[in-house]
Amino acid sequence: MSTQTAREPESLEGGTDVTFSVRGLWKIFGRNADKVIGTELETADRDRIKEETGCTVAVRDVSFDVRPGEIFVVMGLSGSGKSTLIRCLSRLIEPTAGQVLLDGEDIGAAGQQRLRELRRHKMAMVFQHFGLLPNRRIVDNVAYGLEVRGMGRAERYARAGEMIDMVGLSGYENARPGELSGGMQQRVGLARALAVDPEVLMFDEPFSALDPLIRRDMQAEVSRLQRELNKTSVFITHDLQEALKLGDRIAIMRDGELVQVGTPEEVVGRPANAYVADFTSDVARTTVLTARWLVRDAYPGERTDGPVTEPGTVLAEVLPMLAASTAPVRVVEGDTLLGYVGRDDVLRAIAEDQLSENAVAVAIEETVGELSEESTDPAERAADGDTGPQGGEARGSTPGAPSNPTGHGGPAPTGNGG
Ligand SMILES: Nc1ncnc2c1ncn2[C@@H]1O[C@H](COP(=O)(O)OP(=O)(O)OP(=O)(O)O)[C@@H](O)[C@H]1O
Ligand SMILES: [Mg+2]
Numbered sequence: 001m002s003t004q005t006a007r008e009p010e011s012l013e014g015g016t017d018v019t020f021s022v023r024g025l026w027k028i029f030g031r032n033a034d035k036v037i038g039t040e041l042e043t044a045d046r047d048r049i050k051e052e053t054g055c056t057v058a059v060r061d062v063s064f065d066v067r068p069g070e071i072f073v074v075m076g077l078s079g080s081g082k083s084t085l086i087r088c089l090s091r092l093i094e095p096t097a098g099q100v101l102l103d104g105e106d107i108g109a110a111g112q113q114r115l116r117e118l119r120r121h122k123m124a125m126v127f128q129h130f131g132l133l134p135n136r137r138i139v140d141n142v143a144y145g146l147e148v149r150g151m152g153r154a155e156r157y158a159r160a161g162e163m164i165d166m167v168g169l170s171g172y173e174n175a176r177p178g179e180l181s182g183g184m185q186q187r188v189g190l191a192r193a194l195a196v197d198p199e200v201l202m203f204d205e206p207f208s209a210l211d212p213l214i215r216r217d218m219q220a221e222v223s224r225l226q227r228e229l230n231k232t233s234v235f236i237t238h239d240l241q242e243a244l245k246l247g248d249r250i251a252i253m254r255d256g257e258l259v260q261v262g263t264p265e266e267v268v269g270r271p272a273n274a275y276v277a278d279f280t281s282d283v284a285r286t287t288v289l290t291a292r293w294l295v296r297d298a299y300p301g302e303r304t305d306g307p308v309t310e311p312g313t314v315l316a317e318v319l320p321m322l323a324a325s326t327a328p329v330r331v332v333e334g335d336t337l338l339g340y341v342g343r344d345d346v347l348r349a350i351a352e353d354q355l356s357e358n359a360v361a362v363a364i365e366e367t368v369g370e371l372s373e374e375s376t377d378p379a380e381r382a383a384d385g386d387t388g389p390q391g392g393e394a395r396g397s398t399p400g401a402p403s404n405p406t407g408h409g410g411p412a413p414t415g416n417g418g
Contacts, residue, residue: 019066019103019200020065021065021066022062022066023100024098024099025059025063025085025095026057027095029055029058030054031055032054035053037096058084059095060256064261070232071222071246072235072247073242073251075238075239075251075252076254080255082204082205082253083204085253086204102200120196121196122200123199124200124201124202125204126189126193126202127204128205128208132185132188133177134177137174138164138174138177142160142191145193145195161173163191163195166225167221168221169187169188182209182211186207187218198231199231200233203233204236207219208239235247244283248263249262250264250267260272264288265289289314289349291318292311295311295338298339302327302340303326305330306327307321309330310331315350319346322342
């Protein structure tokens with residue numbers, strides 16, 4: 001029943017080292033759902049399909065891989081098909097066409113018994129509205145998945161206790177969900193999902209009901225747990241900042257289709273089309289793009305004794321280093337010199353897409369001028385090796401983000417100042 005995908009995202013690898021492998025996945029809601037694919041309507045837009053068949057195309061010919069250990073974020077506006085997509089992965093919603101492999105196993109071919117097993121042992125879901133049992137204590141809620149699985153009482157309560165501890169709720173074991181704040185309730189949701197030690201965590205807008213400060217705490221918590229427990233996550237959000245902060249890779253959905261799959265840097269630095277560019281236009285590129293993105297060989301005659309930084313350092317932290325030095329920054333990974341990043345490189349990256357070429361030149365001149373002035377006094381600041389002048393701000397906007405596969409997480413190193 002698999003349909004051919006017209007154009008596959010470049011990141012598709014298949015093979016064994018893939019957690020989810022999704023190919024040509026469709027979900028069409030409505031009575032005549034099976035009468036769309038394979039006809040000339042297949043390529044028609046959503047509205048026309050709705051008009052002519054009464055069907056809603058929620059997910060359209062989607063293909064992607066989720067790699068072990070990554071946070072794969074799916075983002076898009078309301079109605080773009082995110083929830084439908086994540087539910088198709090575990091067949092909580094039955095796909096209309098296409099294939100989903102989990103560790104190489106065809107989910108579509110699994111019988112009811114096998115599906116239940118997979119849902120109990122390999123996947124766990126964290127929901128937007130927590131989904132806690134109101135009359136049960138916190139510890140019972142967290143132990144619930146283990147109970148369903150048939151684990152003995154003593155063992156499951158011991159495990160639940162550990163999970164409650166892990167999400168920072170020790171002391172609340174006997175409280176009821178209603179006595180906890182929203183953020184705390186979502187920690188319970190997280191503990192419950194983690195308790196079954198699933199291979200994959202699935203999050204469907206888990207933090208959208210939380211206020212911004214609590215939300216930031218919870219994002220940091222997910223980052224931390226992801227790193228410590230080495231889980232694979234599929235995380236849905238319609239918040240771009242959240243996607244950039246958490247995602248190792250981000251899939252951007254529009255009208256049921258994936259318009260781009262890439263790292264935060266790729267999505268922001270090299271948007272696939274005008275839609276993605278527009279979507280990401282408000283993002284401060286300096287907090288997303290890193291030295292690795294810009295690294296190049298030295299120009300002839302260029303100084304090669306500048307400050308040293310790691311490839312994962314965001315540009316917001318590279319800038320003050322450049323301001324304090326007339327030589328380009330040396331980008332070093334372990335013992336390997338990857339190359340150099342100079343002032344012009346950074347400024348061009350910031351200005352790209354937003355200004356005409358001429359304006360870029362002017363902006364570069366002006367900004368370099370400003371930076372040089374600024375750098376007369378804080379030379380020692382930049383040389384102190386730990387907090388650059390903008391360090392606090394930059395970290396504030398990307399707290400603890402293991403936001404790319406380069407291993408950049410936590411406080412970014414700012415080099416030795418030369
Ligand atoms: N059970 C259903 N029956 C019919 N249409 C549905 C059903 N579930 C979803 N849809 C439609 O499919 C499309 C995608 O919905 P979906 O809930 O997947 O979007 P979403 O991206 O999760 O949106 P939100 O951000 O609002 O949660 C929408 O047009 C929606 O109306
Ligand atoms: Mg949804």
